[in-house]
Amino acid sequence: MNGFARYALYMVPEGDFYRKGADWLGWDSAEGRACPQTALADLPKPAGAITATPRKYGLHATIKPPFRLAPGMDEDGLDKAARAFCAGLAPITLPPLAIQRLGGFVAAxxxxxxxxxxxxxxxTVAAFEPFRAPLTEGELAKRHKSRLTPRQEALLTRWGYPFVMEEFRFHITLSGALPQPEGDRLRDILAAYFAPLLANPVVIDSLCLMGEDQEGLFHLLHRYRFSG
Structure with a gap:
């Protein structure tokens, strides 16, 4: 691990859900390569345009949002901390997923x-906070352009991201922002695409350390199994 601009801790699905999701987005973070996008009929826009924003992150749900390493921290230390942290966790089971519109985008x-x-x-957010470099003035300014509540502003200041702690909502992003009619249409198309995989509960038994390369694409560096 070296040369990555930012790091993050994600929940990355495995098996058929991962394969279908990566093929939809066009980026396989586990393999570190682009992949041909699945051709779906009747999309409101070309698949490449719909997935341009989420593609670079790969199929995932954010747990610890992307961060630059703080001064004095290094990749090996982050790896060791993640390994130790996950060793103390027990798997958790979520109810089945559904494809829904979340704000302006579509997600599971x-x-x-x-x-x-x-x-x-x-x-997870709290445990890895010592590794996070403070946000730059430019990063803060970009976030302040969003319509944040006072509580979200406070979370941004404390944790470097406004949608953590009680504001966190687990989601696997499948599109960029779309107007409502187009978003509704895509939701229905993706619900049919993922339908065979949505009936069962979801077990989270690992977290993945991700690294962002110089082109802004995230790579799965290591998967840490829970063994607590």
């Missing part, structure tokens, strides 16, 4: 909330 989200998932996300 749990059909019911999970207190265990919220606790995992909050613990």
């Amino acid at each position: 989200v749990p059909t019911q909330p999970s207190a265990d998932l919220q606790a995992l996300a909050s613990a």
Whole structure:
């Protein structure tokens, strides 16, 4: 591991869901390569345009948002900390996922909330905070352009990201922002595409350390299994 601009801790699906999702986005973070995008009929826009924003992150759900390493921290230390942290965690089971519109984009989200998932996300954000470099003035200014609540502003200041702790919502992003009619149409298309894989509960038994390369693409560097 070296030469990465930022790091993150993601939940990355495995098996058929990962394969279908990576093929839809056109980027396989596990293999570190582009892949031909699945051709779906009746899309509101070309698949490449719909997925341009989420593609660079790969198929994932954010747990610890992307961050630059703080002064004095290095990749080996981050790897060791992630290994130790995940060794103390037990797997958690989520209810089945559903394809929904979330704000302006389409995502796979749990059909019911999970207190265990919220606790995992909050613990992960806090545990790896020592590795995060403070946001630059430019990064803060970019975030302040969004319509954040006072609480989200406070979370941004404390944790470097506004949608953590009680504001966290687990989601696997499948599109960029779309107007409502186009988003509704894509939601239905992707619900049919993923339908065979949405019936069962989802087990989270690992987190993945991700690295962002110089082109802005995220690579899966290591998967840490929970063994607590």
